[in-house]
Amino acid sequence: MLEALLGHRPPVLPPGHVWLVGAGPGDPGQLTLDAVAAIAQAEALVHDDLVDPRILALAPESATRLFMGKRGGRPSARQADIIAALIREARLGRRVVRLKGGDPFVFGRGAEEALALADAGIPCRIVPGLTAGLAGLAAAGIPATQRGVNQAVVLATGHAAAGAEDALDWAALARLGQPLVLYMAMRRLPEVAAALLRGGLPPGTPAAAVAEATTPRQRKVVSTLGNIVDAVRRAGLAAPAIVVIGGVVATAAALAQRPMADSPGQPGGPEAGLG
Numbered sequence: 642m643l644e645a646l647l648g649h650r651p652p653v654l655p656p657g658h659v660w661l662v663g664a665g666p667g668d669p670g671q672l673t674l675d676a677v678a679a680i681a682q683a684e685a686l687v688h689d690d691l692v693d694p695r696i697l698a699l700a701p702e703s704a705t706r707l708f709m710g711k712r713g714g715r716p717s718a719r720q721a722d723i724i725a726a727l728i729r730e731a732r733l734g735r736r737v738v739r740l741k742g743g744d745p746f747v748f749g750r751g752a753e754e755a756l757a758l759a760d761a762g763i764p765c766r767i768v769p770g771l772t773a774g775l776a777g778l779a780a781a782g783i784p785a786t787q788r789g790v791n792q793a794v795v796l797a798t799g800h801a802a803a804g805a806e807d808a809l810d811w812a813a814l815a816r817l818g819q820p821l822v823l824y825m826a827m828r829r830l831p832e833v834a835a836a837l838l839r840g841g842l843p844p845g846t847p848a849a850a851v852a853e854a855t856t857p858r859q860r861k862v863v864s865t866l867g868n869i870v871d872a873v874r875r876a877g878l879a880a881p882a883i884v885v886i887g888g889v890v891a892t893a894a895a896l897a898q899r900p901m902a903d904s905p906g907q908p909g910g911p912e913a914g915l916g
């Protein structure tokens with residue numbers, strides 16, 4: 642109906658092709674029209690554990706469903722097995738949808754899968770999705786950029802803490818003085834916060850964590866860099882969550898205090914105050 646209104650022709654998923662589809666940050670309302678069209682055509686649906694069951698239910702009942710989750714700290718499918726499954730299903734001539742949380746090309750290993758499919762001679766298409774680090778912030782009332790506050794925003798993985806093989810230069814990021822949006826940061830948050838403080842970022846820098854953004858279970862904790870680890874622990878916030886450190890967090894708090902502002906997409910949940 643909406644598609645007719647927009648004059649939008651949903652893309653057609655041919656047999657033997659694999660589409661890497663972004664499912665958005667969680668809420669089904671954040672799916673794109675192309676994502677919905679892709680899922681509805683799936684004969685094989687390969688998905689993560691971040692994908693809402695209502696989204697999975699958009700696939701035909703007859704579709705083969707392969708759950709191949711990947712989540713830090715839990716036993717998960719090996720990337721090689723996921724790629725092997727995609728190739729196998731495509732070679733069976735199925736229309737394959739590889740459904741991923743957020744955007745497939747933002748910390749989603751979509752690039753690895755696309756390269757492997759290309760090497761195997763299997764046609765592949767990327768269907769973008771709303772990434773948690775941007776849409777999730779907006780849903781929690783935190784602007785990714787604000788004129789006069791920041792000129793850039795860094796999307797980083799919190800996995801890359803000091804000591805990790807792919808460790809980031811946190812001191813350089815601290816010196817950059819631009820907001821940091823951290824994916825997968827809950828487990829290593831103490832190390833990351835300490836590294837940023839050592840790098841010279843003031844302890845009073847506003848910081849927030851948003852868990853299960855855009856869903857009815859969304860929760861936000863607002864604090865400072867110096868206190869974010871404690872605040873997250875006290876609130877019992879768990880993954881999946883986005884951590885954001887920088888002046889834009891203060892904007893969110895200011896927004897929430899205006900009587901006119903309908904606190905955007907904050908379906909309940911406790912919020913710790915600044916400090």
Ligand code: SAH
Nearest residue numbers: 666743744749772773824825853854882883
């Ligand atoms: N491709 C995804 C990211 C996958 S990495 C994207 O573009 O969003 C997984 C991480 O994404 C989680 O550890 C968490 O940091 C973040 N994430 C995904 N969904 C989220 C949500 N609904 N709320 C908060 N963080 C989320």
